[in-house]
Amino acid sequence: MELFWTVSTQLVDPFVFFLILGGVTAGLFVGAMPGLTAAMALAVLLPFTFKLPPLHGLVALGAVYMGAIYGGSFAAILVNTPGTPSSIATAFEGYPMAKDGRALEAIGLATVSSAIGGLAGVFFLLLLSPPLARLSIQFGSAEYFWVAMLGLTLIASLSPGSTLKGFLGGSIGMILAAVGVAPIGGENRFTFGMPVLQGGVEMIVALIGFFVIPELFNMAAHGRAALAEVTIESKKRGTFLAAIRTVFSMPGNLIRSCIIGEIVAIIPGAGGSIANLVAYNEAKRASKHPERFGKGAVEGLVASESSNNVTVAGSMVPLLTLGIPGAPPDAVILGVMLMHGLRPGLDLFTVSGSLTYGFIISMGLAALFMVPVGLLGGRLIYRVIVKTPHYLLVPSIALVTILGTYALRNSLSDVVIMLLLGTSGFLLKELGVDSAPIVLGLILGSIAEMGFVQTLLRGTSLEHPWTMLFQNRLSQIIIVLMVLSFASPYLSSGIRRLKKPLDVLREEEPPE
Amino acid sequence: MMRRANTDLLSGILGLAIAGVFWWGRGDVGRLSIMFPHALLFLLAGFSVALVVKGLVRPERRSIFAEGDRAKIIGCCAILYVWVVAISYIGFFLSSVAGFWVMACYLASSRRKVTPILAAKLFCVVLAEVTFFYLIFAKLLYVPLPTGAFFN
Amino acid sequence: MKRAIVLALSTIFIVSAGIAFAGYPDRPITYIISFNPGGESDITARLQEPLLEEVLGVAVNVNHKPGGGGAVAWSEFQRTAKPDGYTLIGTNIPHIIGQPLLRKDSGYETDGFNMIMWFHFTPNALIVRADSPFKTLKDFIDYAKAHPKVITVGGSGTYSANHLETLRLEREAGIKLTYIPHTGTGPLAPAILGGHLSALMNYSMLPAQLGDKVRVLAVASEERVEALPNAPTFKEQGYDIVGGAFRGVAAPKGTPKEIIAKLADAFTKANKKIAGKQVPMGFVMTYATGDDAQALVDKMRKSYSDVIDDIIKEREKK
Numbered sequence: 001m002e003l004f005w006t007v008s009t010q011l012v013d014p015f016v017f018f019l020i021l022g023g024v025t026a027g028l029f030v031g032a033m034p035g036l037t038a039a040m041a042l043a044v045l046l047p048f049t050f051k052l053p054p055l056h057g058l059v060a061l062g063a064v065y066m067g068a069i070y071g072g073s074f075a076a077i078l079v080n081t082p083g084t085p086s087s088i089a090t091a092f093e094g095y096p097m098a099k100d101g102r103a104l105e106a107i108g109l110a111t112v113s114s115a116i117g118g119l120a121g122v123f124f125l126l127l128l129s130p131p132l133a134r135l136s137i138q139f140g141s142a143e144y145f146w147v148a149m150l151g152l153t154l155i156a157s158l159s160p161g162s163t164l165k166g167f168l169g170g171s172i173g174m175i176l177a178a179v180g181v182a183p184i185g186g187e188n189r190f191t192f193g194m195p196v197l198q199g200g201v202e203m204i205v206a207l208i209g210f211f212v213i214p215e216l217f218n219m220a221a222h223g224r225a226a227l228a229e230v231t232i233e234s235k236k237r238g239t240f241l242a243a244i245r246t247v248f249s250m251p252g253n254l255i256r257s258c259i260i261g262e263i264v265a266i267i268p269g270a271g272g273s274i275a276n277l278v279a280y281n282e283a284k285r286a287s288k289h290p291e292r293f294g295k296g297a298v299e300g301l302v303a304s305e306s307s308n309n310v311t312v313a314g315s316m317v318p319l320l321t322l323g324i325p326g327a328p329p330d331a332v333i334l335g336v337m338l339m340h341g342l343r344p345g346l347d348l349f350t351v352s353g354s355l356t357y358g359f360i361i362s363m364g365l366a367a368l369f370m371v372p373v374g375l376l377g378g379r380l381i382y383r384v385i386v387k388t389p390h391y392l393l394v395p396s397i398a399l400v401t402i403l404g405t406y407a408l409r410n411s412l413s414d415v416v417i418m419l420l421l422g423t424s425g426f427l428l429k430e431l432g433v434d435s436a437p438i439v440l441g442l443i444l445g446s447i448a449e450m451g452f453v454q455t456l457l458r459g460t461s462l463e464h465p466w467t468m469l470f471q472n473r474l475s476q477i478i479i480v481l482m483v484l485s486f487a488s489p490y491l492s493s494g495i496r497r498l499k500k501p502l503d504v505l506r507e508e509e510p511p512e
Numbered sequence: 513m514m515r516r517a518n519t520d521l522l523s524g525i526l527g528l529a530i531a532g533v534f535w536w537g538r539g540d541v542g543r544l545s546i547m548f549p550h551a552l553l554f555l556l557a558g559f560s561v562a563l564v565v566k567g568l569v570r571p572e573r574r575s576i577f578a579e580g581d582r583a584k585i586i587g588c589c590a591i592l593y594v595w596v597v598a599i600s601y602i603g604f605f606l607s608s609v610a611g612f613w614v615m616a617c618y619l620a621s622s623r624r625k626v627t628p629i630l631a632a633k634l635f636c637v638v639l640a641e642v643t644f645f646y647l648i649f650a651k652l653l654y655v656p657l658p659t660g661a662f663f664n
Numbered sequence: 665m666k667r668a669i670v671l672a673l674s675t676i677f678i679v680s681a682g683i684a685f686a687g688y689p690d691r692p693i694t695y696i697i698s699f700n701p702g703g704e705s706d707i708t709a710r711l712q713e714p715l716l717e718e719v720l721g722v723a724v725n726v727n728h729k730p731g732g733g734g735a736v737a738w739s740e741f742q743r744t745a746k747p748d749g750y751t752l753i754g755t756n757i758p759h760i761i762g763q764p765l766l767r768k769d770s771g772y773e774t775d776g777f778n779m780i781m782w783f784h785f786t787p788n789a790l791i792v793r794a795d796s797p798f799k800t801l802k803d804f805i806d807y808a809k810a811h812p813k814v815i816t817v818g819g820s821g822t823y824s825a826n827h828l829e830t831l832r833l834e835r836e837a838g839i840k841l842t843y844i845p846h847t848g849t850g851p852l853a854p855a856i857l858g859g860h861l862s863a864l865m866n867y868s869m870l871p872a873q874l875g876d877k878v879r880v881l882a883v884a885s886e887e888r889v890e891a892l893p894n895a896p897t898f899k900e901q902g903y904d905i906v907g908g909a910f911r912g913v914a915a916p917k918g919t920p921k922e923i924i925a926k927l928a929d930a931f932t933k934a935n936k937k938i939a940g941k942q943v944p945m946g947f948v949m950t951y952a953t954g955d956d957a958q959a960l961v962d963k964m965r966k967s968y969s970d971v972i973d974d975i976i977k978e979r980e981k982k
Contacts, residue, residue, distance in 0.1 A: 036653075043701030043728070044653060046710040137858030141844075162520070162572065164563055168527050171556040175534055178549045181732045181767075184845045185545030186822025188732075188769050192537045195739040195771025199731020220588040221580025223622050268854055323873050324853045331702025331850060338945055339707065343873060391619035392634070395612045396641065398592060402599075402608070403645055407655045410696075410729045411736070415596050423589060430576040431523040449548040450847065457544075458860070460842045461814040539768065542979060654725035656694050 006354040010055060011362060019056060020063045020362060024369045027067020028377055031083045032075050034208045035404020038068035038084065039328035046332065054340040058359040061336065063366040065329050066118055066312050069272055070370050073110040073305055074378060078103060078385050079397060081212045085203060086272030086311070088439065089280035089304035091211065096296040103386075107378035108243030109298060110305045111371055113254075116247065117306035118367025120258040121265070121313030125320075125360055129349075133321040136266040141458060142469050145451030146478040147267065148444040151274055153486040154281045158436040166437040169428065173441020174448070176201045176421075183446055184453040196413045203273075205405055205414045206421050206442050210435040212401050213422020219394050240375060246298060253283050253299050254306055261307035265314030271327040272308040273443055279307035285488060313363050320348055320356065516575045521567030527560030584622065591615045604657040605646055612638045688749055688923050692723040695913070696753040698737030700730045703848065704786070704869070705754050705911055711941065715934035720926075732770075733821060734759050739771025747916040749923035752780070757910040761965045762823045765972055774965065777914035779957035780927045783935045785948045786867040787885035787908035788829040789895065790817075791878050793856055796863075801881045801901050804863070805837045812840035818861040820849050823975070825909040826865045829884055831971045833865075836903050867908060868892060872946035884908055891946040907967065910950065912957065928953040 010016070030041040041064050049057030072084035077094030090110060097106040124132065139147070152170060159166025179190040180200025191197040247254065257279040264275040283303035284293045293300050315326035316333075323344035325331040334344070342348060348356045385393065405418045425435050452469075459468030469475065531553050538546060538553075566572075595611030616634045617626050624630075649655040695713070699705045709726045716724045729737035734756060745751040755777060763770045790801065798804040808815050819826025822845045830843045844861065846852055849870060855861045857877060864870070864878075871880045872891040880895035884907045888897060898905040913931060915924060932951055939949045952960045 039701045040728070043706060043710065043726075046707070047713045050711065050714070137854045140855065140858055140860030164559060164566065165520075165523055168523060168556070168559045168563060171552055171559055172527070172530060175530070175549065175552050175556060178552060181735070182541070182545035182822070183847050184822060185542055186733075186767070186824075186827075186845070187539070187541035187545040188767055189539050189541055189545055189549055190534055190537050191539065191769050193769055195732075195769050196736060198733075198739075198767075198769065198771070199736035202731075216592075217585045217588060218580065220584045220619060221582065223581065223584065223619070268851060318854065322853060322857060325702070325850050328700060328702055331700070332707075335702055335707040338873065339711070339941055341941075341944065343875060345875060345877075389620075391616050391623070392637065394588070394619055395615040395638075398595070398615065399608055399612055399642065399645060402596060403649055403655075406604075406657070407649060407653065409731060409736075410656055410727050411731075411740075412596075412600055412658060415599070419592060419596055426585075428523070428526075431519045431526070432572070432574070433523055445552075452548055453544060454844050454846070456547075457842055457844045458816050460816075461811070654723075654727065656725070656727055 003353050003357065007357045007361060010354060010358045011365070016056065016059055016362065019060045020366050020369050021373070023060045023063025024067035024366050024373050025377070027064040027069075028071035028074075028370075028373060030064070031068035031071020031073075032381065033404050034075055034081050034083050034212060034401060035204065035406075035408050036083075037204065037328070037408065038065050039332060040407070041068060042329050042332040046336065049336060050339065054337075054342065055355050055358050057336055057340075058333065058355075059362040061333055062312075062359060062363045063369070065333075066309065066363060066366040067370060067373075068329075069308055069312055070111070070114040070118075070305075070374060072308075073114065074107070074381055077106045077110060078382060079212070080215045081397075081401075082207060084272070085207055085439075085443065086276055086308040087304065088207070088273070088436070089276045090301060090308075092280065092294055092436070093297050093300040093304070096294065097298075097301070100296055102296065103382050104379065105243070106301060107382065108240060108375065109246060109301050111374040111378065112240075112243045112247045113302045113305035114309040114374070115367045115371050116254065117258060117261060117309030118312060118370065119364055120306070121262065121310040121316075122360060122364040122367065124262045124310070125313045125316050125363075126357075129317050129321055132262070132266050132317045136268065136318045136324070137322065138472075138474050139267050140472065141451045141454035142472055142475045143451070143478060144267075144269070144447055145455060145469065146475050146482065148448035148451060150478055150482040150485060151278070151440065151444045152448075153482055154277055155437045155440060156486065157281050157284055158277075158440060159434050161432045161434070165431075165433045169433045169435075169437035170441040172428075172433075173206075173438040173443075174445035175441075176206060176438075177203075177442045177445030178449065183450045184457070196411070199409065199411070201417060201421070201442065202408060202414060203439075203442050204408055205418045207439055208401055208405055209418040209421035210425040210439055212397065213419065214426040214429050214435065216394055216397055216401075216422075217426050219390060223390060240371070247302055250299060250302060253286070253303055256282060256286070257303040257307040258310050261310030262314045264307075265311035265326060266317050268318055268324050268326040269447065271315060272311040275311050276304040276308040277440065279303040281485075309367065313360065316360070316363075320344055321346075516573045518567050518571040518573055519576065520563050520571050524560045524563030524565075524567055527556055527563065531557045531560060581622065584619070587618055588615060591618065599658050603659045605642065608642045608646075609638055612642060688926065689720050689722045691750065692725055693720070693749070694751050695724050695726050696737055696741065696751070697726060697728050698730060698734035698754060699728070700848075701728055704867075705756065708784070708911060708938070708942075709754060711938050712931070712934045715937055716930050719930040719933050733763065733824070735763050735767070735770050735772065738763075741916065742772045742776040745916040747778070747918035747920075749915060749919055749927065752913050752915055752927070753777075755779070755912050755914045757782070757912075757961065757964050758825050758828060758907075758968055759909075761961070761968060762828065762972065766823050766975060774961065776917060778917050778919050778924060779961065780913045780915055780924055780953065781931045781935075782910045782912035782950050782952040782957055782960055783931060784942065785885075785908055785910050785950050786869060786946065787883050787889060787906070787948065788825060788865055789868050789871055789883045789892070790833070790881040791856065791864040791866060791871050792862070792881060793859065794877055794879055796879065798863070798881060799879075801896075801898070801903075804881055805839055808837070808839035808841060813842050815862045816842045816844055817863045817865050818844045818846055818852055818855050819865040820852065820867075821845055821847070825867075825907060828968055828971050829905065829907050830865045831974065832905055832907065832968075833898075833903070835971065835974070836905055868946035868948075870946075871895070872944070885948060889946060889948060891944050907964075910960065910964070912952075925954070 030036040072087035073090045075081045075083035076087040076091035080095040082088045094106045155166045155170045260279045261275045283299045318324040325334045405415045456465045459465030598607040741753045882898045
């Protein structure tokens with residue numbers, strides 16, 4: 001109780017509020033610009049936070065992190081470009097909504113879902129840290145491999161046309177991920193004699209290429225702006241209260257997405273980029289109208305945006321308890337803590353409890369602050385995009401894309417790679433190979449490779465090293481989940497096919 | 513007009529081509545570095561062959577590149593490539609002003625006549641916008657944008 | 665006539681060069697980090713940034729160009745950076761020694777830098793979980809002798825400081841281990857705490873951070889590390905193993921001596937101020953500048969040469 005008071009008095013301070021507000025706003029901008037990442041923003045802020053007391057520094061970094069993950073949804077909704085990999089699934093539903101003149105509605109839903117996700121993450125962190133931390137270290141190399149395989153089963157539901165083409169895209173993505181220095185083995189592959197390719201195909205570079213460039217070409221081809229004006233009916237549904245009502249009308253989806261977000265968050269190295277896709281997929285499977293997905297289904301948007309913001313505070317669980325940074329921005333936060341002499345572990349919650357709890361609660365405040373900042377900012381960005389004629393909008397997006405890609409690793413080669421991938425992505429899309437499975441393959445490829453080769457190495461002394469892949473209980477559980485996830489679309493369609501003749505019979509019964 | 517194409521066959525052949533290029537470029541490296549990529553290449557080749565077979569047996573035909581103005585796509589694509597390549601020669605700022613302006617005029621020409629006055633107006637907007645983003649990235653975020661022959 | 669022109673031109677050149685570094689620095693300096701934000705190299709640079717600005721009087725901008733374990737930035741730096749003292753890059757031993765020897769197309773040379781300073785050293789440490797049956801280095805080596813390749817040792821990267829040190833331990837002690845590379849230090853903590861590996865060969869910061877959850881069997885430094893007073897060195901236990909990662913900063917080849925000296929002075933001042941924060945974290949501060957900096961590269965190259973030769977021989981056999 002005493003702790004509660006010290007924490008609260010620390011936070012009720014105009015300067016702290018200013019830091020959170022400023023951090024969320026800055027994060028929003030960074031997230032909305034494709035190419036600028038949360039980790040980069042945090043690194044730029046580092047020298048500044050060293051001048052502040054530890055709590056203030058951490059509060060500022062936490063707010064930027066929270067804002068950046070949410071900000072990714074704007075670009076996803078308004079120009080079909082996930083600003084960060086955490087909002088890939090947001091684009092699947094948000095952009096079709098915006099095209100139908102429901103942009104403000106989509107932004108409202110994304111905002112409310114993100115805030116709820118952020119709060120849920122803080123809630124998990126406050127109440128369930130110790131058991132979650134224990135679960136987190138159960139994931140070894142074999143589990144990573146199977147998690148990646150589980151992720152690949154999403155391809156089936158992410159490819160609207162032919163599943164076979166989806167898997168073709170997925171394997172192209174995984175091979176692109178293999179370009180450069182081998183994560184294990186340390187030698188160069190697929191570099192074709194060019195030293196710059198040692199750095200491989202950065203996931204965000206590919207993400208920008210595959211999503212923005214085809215959209216850019218489409219906009220140019222149709223000679224129109226991306227969005228329709230918001231319809232009057234949708235304007236009403238775009239209000240804050242209406243968004244809250246819609247989001248809370250699907251409690252099952254919300255709870256499921258938050259739990260998925262939390263579990264993915266505590267697996268070091270997975271993070272928001274996977275959480276949003278898994279939550280989206282599950283929302284689609286649970287939905288009564290899966291056929292609406294991809295055409296502006298509200299459930300999908302809510303699932304994606306709530307799950308990705310859970311990961312912000314969620315990934316703090318292994319970070320604060322064990323010192324394990326789950327995502328690049330967490331590494332920066334860990335660096336700041338160590339620099340201030342704060343060592344992750346139990347001490348953090350007892351000896352420096354007021355600081356740690358202050359930091360955690362400030363992340364919750366940041367989630368709340370996102371609502372006003374996001375609704376105002378979202379409206380502003382929307383208006384700019386709708387009012388800009390297409391002949392200015394298309395090159396503007398090109399400019400921002402080039403800048404963002406360059407800034408990611410300060411590399412012009414990355415810009416060229418982005419363009420090449422984007423052009424190929426456009427051609428592949430025309431052939432029916434969608435971008436989403438390719439990007440999924442890119443995200444999961446290196447995780448799968450590392451898990452696979454590490455596990456085989458761990459089994460060196462066994463007669464059959466590959467049996468190491470199946471030894472742990474957790475691996476077996478994930479394998480079962482994977483088989484279920486892969487088989488479920490076929491199972492349900494099989495059941496439907498069995499049911500159908502009955503339905504037909506019923507319909508043919510003469511009315512009495 | 514483009515004929516309706518057998519997209520299964522086309523994407524299968526494309527997949528095989530990609531697998532071939534990467535097989536050729538895999539380099540002379542040790543077992544650990546290459547075992548997983550090898551498996552991936554076989555996987556890719558497998559899916560490609562399956563698509564080719566499907567393309568021969570039960571093809572999915574649909575018209576490709578049918579929507580919208582194809583010339584605009586090729587034009588924009590060309591401007592984009594020239595824009596990016598030019599960055600390494602004349603620096604980010606000049607190249608972007610030029611690339612942006614040319615693309616804006618090119619796209620505007622489909623709806624209306626681009627008069628010198630409109631072109632001049634567009635140029636002002638372009639200059640302001642590029643300067644704005646240049647300042648944010650170079651001066652606020654300290655991104656070392658390529659300078660090229662002009663501008664230090 | 666010709667001679668006069670040459671003379672005039674060379675005078676102009678010398679004078680202008682003189683002017684160039686008399687006023688040095690008069691514009692912002694770019695400081696490239698070849699790793700991701702949040703890593704040790706990045707955080708050190710961020711700590712140095714304000715201190716360097718204070719000494720030099722101009723802005724110092726830290727930039728990231730990650731990829732290929734540092735090689736992407738190093739190869740581009742050696743190809744394009746101007747030797748005017750306004751572009752610097754963070755360098756790491758043994759990365760810049762191992763990569764050019766062991767990798768095709770690394771795109772740079774170990775001796776292609778003008779070293780300014782090596783500012784700290786993070787020795788390798790052999791780490792086990794607190795409840796591990798290996799209480800001492802002797803337990804560990806005895807078990808490995810009886811059970812070749814059964815002990816799994818995790819570390820950061822392939823042909824990295826951790827990897828080369830594990831190979832050296834195998835050589836010195838006559839044992840066989842199974843080294844398992846990870847990407848960076850981050851994934852190592854869960855791997856050892858979750859019991860997925862028998863031991864880690866990682867830097868001295870990790871045990872300083874994980875505290876009593878782990879036990880250090882040996883540290884690869886000349887003397888005990890200040891932050892780990894209870895951890896014995898390999899030398900104390902009869903193995904001549906000293907190694908780890910050095911972090912430093914370099915300018916392009918051909919940068920004027922005066923500029924290098926000025927930068928070395930600024931980095932030395934910054935390093936003294938940072939020491940108070942980094943020493944408790946497990947770092948060992950170093951102050952190798954000028955010829956000493958180059959000498960350190962040569963010394964480490966010699967000490968790793970046996971292990972690297974072994975790797976190359978092994979590869980050729982296959």
